[in-house]
Amino acid sequence: MSASQRPAVGRIVHYRPDCHLDGQWWCRTLTADDDVPLAAVVSSVDPGVPLVTLTVFQATRQPHALGRMVSEGTGPGTWSWPPRT
Numbered sequence: 001m002s003a004s005q006r007p008a009v010g011r012i013v014h015y016r017p018d019c020h021l022d023g024q025w026w027c028r029t030l031t032a033d034d035d036v037p038l039a040a041v042v043s044s045v046d047p048g049v050p051l052v053t054l055t056v057f058q059a060t061r062q063p064h065a066l067g068r069m070v071s072e073g074t075g076p077g078t079w080s081w082p083p084r085t
Helices: none
Strands: 012-016 038-046 051-057 078-080
Touching: 012 051
Parallel strands: none
Antiparallel strands: 012 038, 012 078, 038 051
């Protein structure tokens, strides 16, 4: 995790879904070749460890609250900060 950025409730992050962890909700619209992150909002933060819960948004679906804690990373099932442009 970047020393200058810390997750907090309400922060916008990117989420890379994992069909195996997140269930069929994601698999209906994503393929294995999709490496495009989805927009997400931090819903809660565990201050003892770098884990967050997220509400994830897709353009054609209702927001979806993940029912598990998510770690920061770059692979499937993780969140990351959006790049600065």
